[in-house]
Amino acid sequence: MKGDIKAQIESHCKEIREDIAVWRHQTKDDMETIRVELADQVDKLSTAQKENARTQEDMEKSLSDMSDRVVALEKSQQALISDNKRLTEKCVDLENRSRRQNIRIVGVAEGAEANNANNFVARFLVEVLGGENFDRAIVIDKAHRSLAPKPRLGEKPRAIIARLHYLTDKEKVMSLSRAKGKLSFEGSPVHIFPDMSPEVGRQRAAFNQVKAKLRDAGVQYSMQFPARLVITVDGTRHMFKDPPSAERFINSNSLSPPEEG
Numbered sequence: 001m002k003g004d005i006k007a008q009i010e011s012h013c014k015e016i017r018e019d020i021a022v023w024r025h026q027t028k029d030d031m032e033t034i035r036v037e038l039a040d041q042v043d044k045l046s047t048a049q050k051e052n053a054r055t056q057e058d059m060e061k062s063l064s065d066m067s068d069r070v071v072a073l074e075k076s077q078q079a080l081i082s083d084n085k086r087l088t089e090k091c092v093d094l095e096n097r098s099r100r101q102n103i104r105i106v107g108v109a110e111g112a113e114a115n116n117a118n119n120f121v122a123r124f125l126v127e128v129l130g131g132e133n134f135d136r137a138i139v140i141d142k143a144h145r146s147l148a149p150k151p152r153l154g155e156k157p158r159a160i161i162a163r164l165h166y167l168t169d170k171e172k173v174m175s176l177s178r179a180k181g182k183l184s185f186e187g188s189p190v191h192i193f194p195d196m197s198p199e200v201g202r203q204r205a206a207f208n209q210v211k212a213k214l215r216d217a218g219v220q221y222s223m224q225f226p227a228r229l230v231i232t233v234d235g236t237r238h239m240f241k242d243p244p245s246a247e248r249f250i251n252s253n254s255l256s257p258p259e260e261g
Contacts, residue, residue, distance in 0.1 A: 095197045096226060101141075101170045102195030105160040107188055110151065113160065117143035121162040128183050128190065129176040138173075139165035161195055170194075196226075203227035210246045217250075 105124065113120035118140040125138055143162035151157060164170040177183065177192040184190060196204070204227045211229070214221045220232040229240045233253065240246035 092197055092199050092226070096200055099195045099197065101164050101167050103162050103164065103170060103173060104146075104193045104195045105162065105190060106193065107190035108157060108160055108185060109188065110145075110157045112186075113143070113145075117145075117160065117162070121160065124185060125173055128185055128192075129173065129180065133172070133176055138169050141165050200226045206243050207246065210243050210250065213250060 105121070108124070121140050121143040122138045126134060141163040143160060145158040145160055148158050164173070173192060174194060182189065183192065204223060207223070207227070207229050211221060214231065222230045222232075224230055224239070227241075229243075229246050231238045231240070231246065231249065238249060240249065
């Protein structure tokens with residue numbers, strides 16, 4: 001009986017030892033498989049990390065190069081802006097110099113010049129400004145209507161642009177026009193202005209509100225080329241290049257007209 005029990009115990013122990021050996025072998029194999037897989041994954045992660053590092057380095061270099069190019073482009077843009085401004089101002093100056101002897105007549109009915117605008121302008125200036133103010137005939141190099149479309153019946157007539165042969169005649173015409181104030185021709189009001197480029201015209205138009213205040217206040221003023229407002233107060237001339245500075249001068253010196261009521 002004891003021998004049978006002992007034999008059974010030994011048999012079970014042997015089986016247990018065999019099972020443990022099998023499990024240990026299987027565990028060892030599984031661990032080796034896991035180790036190999038982990039090593040492979042680590043190699044892949046290491047390779048990916050190196051590639052990412054290279055990519056980051058390339059991106060940083062590209063960003064640095066791009067930043068340098070942007071800085072260079074900004075400098076080039078500023079230089080181009082400066083050159084463009086200088087060339088624009090030069091073109092405006094040259095255009096206005098080419099118009100120095102031009103006048104612009106506004107308010108003359110369409111067709112009044114017939115087929116000879118030059119002779120018409122010469123006669124017009126003598127009639128409107130007074131022949132006694134001219135000791136010789138006014139020489140007109142060229143006169144024509146502005147290049148706008150011909151107006152329909154009832155619309156405002158186009159301006160007449162005339163180039164006087166002598167600058168002194170043009171200056172006399174403008175001086176007489178300012179001195180006489182309101183001008184009329186054949187019963188209709190007319191105006192004589194210096195002919196200027198559109199850009200200078202826009203610059204001068206910016207002073208319109210300021211000039212209206214000065215007229216209402218009875219303050220003497222004038223415009224100098226290209227667009228500078230000169231205000232004369234108590235015999236002293238004050239020059240302004242922009243409307244805000246002129247507005248501040250008017251307000252600080254109480255030159256505005258008194259309010260009504």
